[in-house]
Amino acid sequence: MRTLILLRHGESGWNSQNRFTGWIDVDLTPRGERQARHSGRLLREAGLLPDLVHTSVLTRAIRTATLTLEAAGRPRIPVTRNWRLNERHYGALQGREKNAVLREFGEERFRRWRRSYDAAPPPAAPDTARGLACDPRHAGLPHESMPRTESLADVTARLLPYWHDAVVPGLRAGRTTLVVAHSNSLRALVAHLDRLSPEELPALDIPTAMPLRYDLDEHLVPLVRGGRYLDPEAAAAAAAEVAAEGSRSSRPTR
Template identity: 50%
Template sequence: MPTLALIRHGQSQWNLENRFTGWWDADLTEKGEAEARHAGELLREAGFAPRQAFSSVQTRAIRTLWLALTEMGLVWLPVEKNWRLNERHYGGLTGLDKKETAEKHGDEQVHIWRRSYDTPPPPLEKGSKYDLSGDPRYDGVDVPDTESLKLTLERVLPFWHESIAPVLKSGTDTVIAAHGNSLRALVKHLFEVPDETITGVEIPTGNPLLIELDDNLKPISARYLDASRATELPAIPG
């Protein structure tokens, strides 16, 4: 039976500045680097020894994975990076200060943009300084101009089914370093979380979620390795 570890990247510079980040490539802060290393320490101490790793193509997730694997002595692991594991695209909110945005549009509207399952923020204007359609890492990708969590799930799942699930079904323990919303999408899929409650599921930064799966990739058990920073997990289905 395979085990899957999910790691949300450590604190990024835009997390620190309280800005909507999404697909923008903000790097880790010193605190974020420390969180990533600690994630690796926790995984090593738990005896977790993956043989395959995945991440998004965003620097904060890639560096989180690298720092964690360094602490585990596993930098030699094969790593597959894919844009489908990217954070949710925050559209026209990208780069904005969250507090100032709430003051301008109202707390209720911003809460809907951030936390509703299927209501995306306003689209990003084409040609904006945050428009990544010309970024070489997205060659051949139809870069979205905004996303809801529902849309994020819809683009994460094909990569799960085509690339990650076959590795796990072979019995290979696996680690994924990604983002709050792309990991929330995976948790929704694995734990069969209803649409109306998934946005309340919080995934803390740099705190590995270790999930033991059966041969059909259904969760048997799940726990955060740092109990002091753990959030409530969905019930295991079945």
């Protein structure tokens, strides 16, 4: 049996303000830091100690991984970072309040942009892609392929090569593997593992900082479809909050 743990980063500054974030590099709030440490304690209590870690190149995921590993008592294990685990590029919606986008474009478009498989939000301005191309974190991503928006299908297409080339070999070698990433890169990964259909995808919401355990057979098929959250009740409540984003107001950061 192989064990994979999926973890969305803790609350970021723009999560607390209810803003679309995507590839914008927003740090954790103090609450997000506490959530990350709590995730580490949950891992330790469950005896789930990762051997390998993969994160995106975004600060909120990198810092969540660091804080989680410290609290789990595994601060020095190998961590690999790659842009392929980044959040979906949310195009021109990045930085905008979710409530305002819902009001401006209506429920149907808002839901399609957030939760359908194939709809991409309107693209960001071309100069945003030029800025990303200069960032050394995206070395290996050709300038002309720098995204200005992404659907979940686009996220899946850029994520799966990393899954197969970098994550699967560790799992096959029996290493307990932690992937710290984002709402939509993890939705793409869960959809792949659980073979979710495009019709099942809209109902999938990944809460912040809730470790999700997948035990996989030798073909990397989950023994339990959907995996198991280490704290199922808290995860269900937090996932319902994610689903309701757009109709909630921002949260004070403490």
